[in-house]
Amino acid sequence: MSVLVLTVDQQGSRRSPDLVQAALTALGDVPVLRPFEQTVGDEFQGVLDSPAALPSVVETLLRHSTWHVGIGVGPVEEPLPAHARAGRGPAYLHARAAVTAAKSSPWHLRVLGDDPGTRALETVLWLWASVLARRTARGWEVADLVADGLSYEETAHRLGITPSAVSQRAAAAGIVESRRARELATDLTARLLGKEPS
Numbered sequence: 001m002s003v004l005v006l007t008v009d010q011q012g013s014r015r016s017p018d019l020v021q022a023a024l025t026a027l028g029d030v031p032v033l034r035p036f037e038q039t040v041g042d043e044f045q046g047v048l049d050s051p052a053a054l055p056s057v058v059e060t061l062l063r064h065s066t067w068h069v070g071i072g073v074g075p076v077e078e079p080l081p082a083h084a085r086a087g088r089g090p091a092y093l094h095a096r097a098a099v100t101a102a103k104s105s106p107w108h109l110r111v112l113g114d115d116p117g118t119r120a121l122e123t124v125l126w127l128w129a130s131v132l133a134r135r136t137a138r139g140w141e142v143a144d145l146v147a148d149g150l151s152y153e154e155t156a157h158r159l160g161i162t163p164s165a166v167s168q169r170a171a172a173a174g175i176v177e178s179r180r181a182r183e184l185a186t187d188l189t190a191r192l193l194g195k196e197p198s
Contacts, residue, residue, distance in 0.1 A: 002193050003033060003080075004048040005072040005087070005095040006057060011108065012066075013042035019066055020044050030056050034084035045084045045095070047076070051190035055182040058125055062107065062132050063140070070099025073113030073121075073192050090114065107133075113192065121188040128181035131174040139173030142166055146175060 010019055020038050027036050027046070031053050036046035048054055054071070061067045072095030077088045091113070098110040107129035111122035135143065145155045152170065156163040170176075190196060 001049075001078065002073065002075055003091055004054055004189070004193070005045065005076070005084075005091040006036075006048065007039075007045050007070040007072070007095040007099040008036075008043065008061065009068040009070075009099050009103075010042035010066060011068060016066075018042055019064075023061070023064075023067070026060050027057060030060075034080060034082070034087070037084055039085045043099075047080065047084045047087065047091075049193060051186045051193060051195060054189045055185045058109070058128075058185070059132065059178075059182070062109070062129050065108075065133070067108065068099050068102040069109040070095045070097070070102050071109070071111040071122075072096070072098055073111065073115060073118050115192055117188060117192050121185060121192065124181060124185050124188060128178065128185065131177050131181065135173045138169055139175075142169045143173050143175050143178070146170065 008023070020042055024036050024038070024044060031050045032046050033049040034047035036044050038044045048057070058069065061069050072091040072093065074090035074094055076091050081087055094112040098112040101110040101112070102108050106126050109122070109125055109129065111118045111125065141159065142155055145158060146152070150158065152166045153163050156166045159166070
């Protein structure tokens with residue numbers, strides 16, 4: 001069984017407050033095979049087997065630009081223990097190498113595995129990160145409302161601005177590009193996990 005093991009390490013933790021618990025709370029609604037949990041110090045780990053879950057996790061972590069994100073793709077020893085931190089296998093080894101490599105990589109994110117398709121997934125996530133990095137607080141405000149299912153007109157009413165202003169903010173925030181990146185990342189992840197693309 002191929003899965004995704006994510007090992008996530010806080011950037012500059014010696015100079016800033018511990019943000020792990022806040023991150024775990026933010027990721028609490030993501031469907032996981034084994035829940036994210038703190039491992040040692042400022043690091044946490046989780047196991048995913050849902051292709052759609054990875055973009056949700058990545059977007060949440062990239063939003064705050066405070067994490068080194070290592071994604072390992074591959075099999076794990078079965079039966080998988082109840083706690084993510086207790087697992088073993090190639091996916092765990094790849095995740096450990098990935099989070100170390102992420103410290104000197106674009107967008108502080110790496111995807112490693114034996115399947116050549118991991119490079120394509122990593123590339124898409126880097127390109128998506130470049131879109132999210134330019135998003136302002138106002139852009140995130142619009143993006144969050146649209147993600148909740150509101151139309152641009154409803155978003156405009158909620159924010160007390162014109163639909164034209166919403167469209168301008170959405171364009172600047174790269175909402176359409178972000179949606180496409182999420183779809184592609186989900187499909188590439190499905191292939192890596194041996195599941196049918198959406």
